[in-house]
Amino acid sequence: MSHPTNALDHTTGSGTPGRPPGWAPAARTTALLTTLGMLMVGQMYTVLALLHPMATEFGTTPGQVTWTATAFGFAYAAGFLFAGPLCDRYGxxxxxxxxxxxxxxxxxxVSAVFDLPTAVVLRSLQGLTAATFAPAALSYVVRHIAPRHRGTSLTCITSGMLAAAVVVQVGAQSVAAGIGWRAVFWISAVLMAxxxxxxxxxxxxxxxxxxDGGLLQAFAAMPRLLRQPRLGALCxxxxxxxxxxxxLYTAVAIAGPPAVTGDATATLALRASALPALIAVPLLVPVLGRLPAPLRAALAFALASLTVATGSFLGGHTALLALALLLFVAAVAVAAPAVVETINANAPQARGAAVALYGCSMFIGASLGPQLAGALTGLGFDGILLVVAGVLLLGASLILPAMRHPTP
Incomplete structure (x- = not known):
């Protein structure tokens, strides 16, 4: 992922080409922020691997426990709107x-809760506090990493955040199987500290x-951006x-195909099957960057839709489903930075607010995901996949205005 950076390049030092004295070390910074991104954003997805043990202890159903993911996601999305301006004000x-x-x-x-209502409340608080990380990390890279390293750094960080959906679920499932679901949260707390x-x-x-400019000025930019039709469509x-x-990942947990449901090893393998895609996509940045961002995003949406639709006809064959999931996650990893690049190109005077709106949009979607899968369980795993494919086609259509009317 790359961002237009001309307006920001003068704010952080000067010196010899390549790495002025003011630029932060790209490798160490990227490694730290990518790792932290996986840990912080991963808290959204921990419960997707813990639905069954949490439901058993709370005396409810896995579908009801998905509200802990939704509560986190909505609070996380709201937190983005505050974290962006706070970064502009305090750094x-x-x-x-x-x-x-x-x-x-x-x-x-969260590790100490004993009933679902309390879990939902505390997960909301967790989402609100965790939301400070992602906009601050993206803002830090734009301000402090040299332009020639900035695109790679941003792509690694965003890929790490997407990888959290896989890595954290795999880790959470393994920890819960060994020492219980509560350990997932206190281990996460220790790692944060x-x-x-x-x-x-x-x-x-x-x-x-x-x-400078104050919080009110930063907040005022957001409604102005949303009044722009193209930006609204991109969000x-x-x-x-x-x-x-x-x-899709919620469906694997609560309505998975017969070959996977009830088999912890098969579920773990299916979740982990997408990891190679999240490693490969950052390496393809030079090639992918040759396509205009809106076109890249639309093509990635279309590929994601095609792979999900194909997955619905595979009859639950685990190996083929894993391949479809690999391609799906690769397409999402390409689409996400392409969309944020397009959003930034359409908001050159308010990039901080644009990043906050993008992040808010991401986690509104992440919050709706578990509820969509839960509401569609009657359709079975294959039916959920077909609906997901339709949602992705709708997303692709929302990018078309940015392709037809590129920003000058």
């Missing part, structure tokens, strides 16, 4: 630090000159993308 490192400390406490609290020191050590404070396409992404 990304400060927001990441405070947010990480708050998320540590809220995540530890341990990352406080690297954040302060690796990341740099943002000069005050890059954060809705992001909602469609993440609704489809999370719906």
């Amino acid at each position: 990304p490192r400060a927001v990441i630090t405070v947010g990480l400390a708050a998320a540590t406490a809220s995540t530890a609290a 341990l990352n406080l020191f690297p954040v302060r050590r690796v990341l740099r404070p943002t000069p005050r000159g890059g954060t 809705l396409s992001t909602v469609a993308l993440m609704t489809a992404f999370v719906s």
